[in-house]
Amino acid sequence: MERRMVQILTGPRFARALRAGALAVVREQESLNRINVFPVADADTGSNLAATLRAAAAAMVTPNIVTVGQSARAAADAALDGARGNSGAIVAQFFHGVAEYVGNRVHITTRDFAAAVRRGAEAAYQALQHPAEGTILSVVREWAASLEERARHAADFSDLLAHGLERARAALADTPRQLAVLARHGVVDAGAQGFVYFLEGISAIFRDRRAADWNRAGLTTHAPTPFAAAHAELDETYRYCAEGLLSGTHLDRKAVAAAVAPLGASLVVAGGGSRLRVHLHTNEPQGFFGVLASFGTLERTKTDDMVLQQLAAREARVALVTDSGCDLPEATAHGFGLVRVPLTLRFGEESFLDGVDMTPHQFYQRLLSSPLPAATSQPAVGDFRRTFTRLLERREAVVVVTISSGLSGTYQAACAAAASVDPARIRVIDSRQVSVSAGLVAEAVGEAIAAGLSLDEVERAGRRAAERVRLFAAIPSLATAARGGRVPPAIARLSKLFRLKPILTLDTAGTAGKDGIHIGFRSALRGLARRAADFAAGAPARFLIAHANAVGAAEFVAEELRRRHGAADVPLVNLAPALAAHTGPGAVGVAVRLEER
Secondary structure, eight states, X not given: OOOOOOOOBOHHHHHHHHHHHHHHHHHHHHHHHHTOOSSOOOSOHHHHHHHHHHHHHHTTOSTTOOSHHHHHHHHHXXXXXXXXXXXXXXHHHHHHHHHHHHTTOSOXXXXXXXXXXXXXXXXXXXXXXSOOSSSHHHHHHHHHHHHHHHHXXXXXXXXXXXHHHHHHHHHHHTHHHHOHHHHHHTOOOHHHHHHHHHHHHHHHHHHOGGGGGOOOTTSOOOOOOOHHHHTOOOOOSXXXXXXXXXXXXXXXXXXXXXHHGGGEEEEEEEEETTEEEEEEEESXXXXXXXXXXXXXXXXXXXEEEHHHHHHHTTXXXXXXXXXXXXXXXXXXXXXXXXXXXXOEEEETTEEEEBTTTBOHHHHHHHHHHOSSOEEEEOOOHHHHHHHHHHHHTTOSEEEEEESOTTTOSHHHHHHHHHHHHOTTTEEEEEOSOOHHHHHHHHHHHHHHHXXXXXXXXXXXXXXXXXXXXXXXXXXXXXXXXXXXXXXXXHHHHHHHHHTEEEEEEEOTTSOEEEXXXXXXXXXXXXXXXXXHHHHHTTSOEEEEEEESSOHHHHHHHHHHHHHHHOOSOOOEEEOOHHHHHHHOTTOEEEEEEEOOO
């Protein structure tokens, strides 16, 4: 091993050390995901830390960075831009504090470095509304205290960092005694372990010139608990992990924190001055973003469904993804760990993520009161790409079921994303259906995944299901369709005048058409049940009913189905707002899937 004494930390050395630390975390991100149980067991702490540090490290690869001040500021800015999750926001704020202390210095000594780390630790604590011990914060604080003590006597960075690393490891080992949830699962804190990996990478660079590709072999590790055992509990207190990147003039961190704190928990406010990254676990992501927007410009937002992340991370090798136009009972979706990519709802210039920013109840209130018609748009290719990338960090493959390509560009967007991420590990199935009929295709895929079938077999199961599914729907009024320009106003008026209620269905290509007309909506509902029962023809079948704020009508169809087919289980679900935007309130759809014999 080639040892050397380093008494001055320059900009390039700072950058190289940060890159080595980031590499260590990137290499270990999966082991960190497996032990992630606090604050929510959503299996993404390793991925979030790796993404944040990767962004900071990428900013170091530039010839413009000469001084240590430039390096520290570039790392802080890039970490703030790229921060993901609670742990990422904390690390970004740590870098922000370091950069504040370093300022415009050309180089720094061990004493300067220790003082900068102390400032970073203080900033990290200040970023949280309720700092918790036994987390990454405890390790950062103990590391900072150790560096200050050692820097009084040590001028060599290698000695300083080796001493600090031992103290950080001791603090890591103590985390289960500080947080009961860690002790209960027999793990250390994932964020704290990630920061220790970061320090190990940095320390190795100062010990050995050849450490750019260092291997952590021989260093103390904490064997991860088997994932399913470590994540047996499901935390549903707050469903969404919401983050916003806010820019403005003289942003007041305390005022922003006070304004959004009542909306959730795990609040982290990182950054300062003209830019803040705000992280919150909440059930009201749209309200959270609205409050942030009152302070400045929202440059970027992100919303993750933590309940589905927890479920998706538990078991199967293959992840199941749909768009929000596929309707399934929540218990079924949770059981499969289904991840939904939301379509977008629009009222004029306002946009909402379907199923995230607006509940069905809020949507129907807005639909009835808004002078503007509701419109929808498919998920962007980037939305699918981000979902696939994150899932493949901990899954072997992904199977996607989309609503009909004959009605939406969602299938094409998913295919484009799959091609750009990893086409061999991502399969996209065009259900040629919408709502509950697309949901029944997704359910068949979920059942195949749960049975442990191979990726090819899962894909074939989904495609076979798409051949055995039919949807029949009735709409009490064509007014919403006419308002949105999908039906001529004259047709809507005639339908209302003569009480004509068409039965809608999808052909084999997945395009919409009529399957008859009834006089009166009650007659149309009976027609739905009759058509679904006739399609099943007494064979074993799975039924699912969706309704647009019309529980009574849906229950009537379910009872008719039980009478005609003898089906015992006919679940009801809310029609996705992205679809109800086209049908209006009162619509009912029944899907039937023939079981394989």
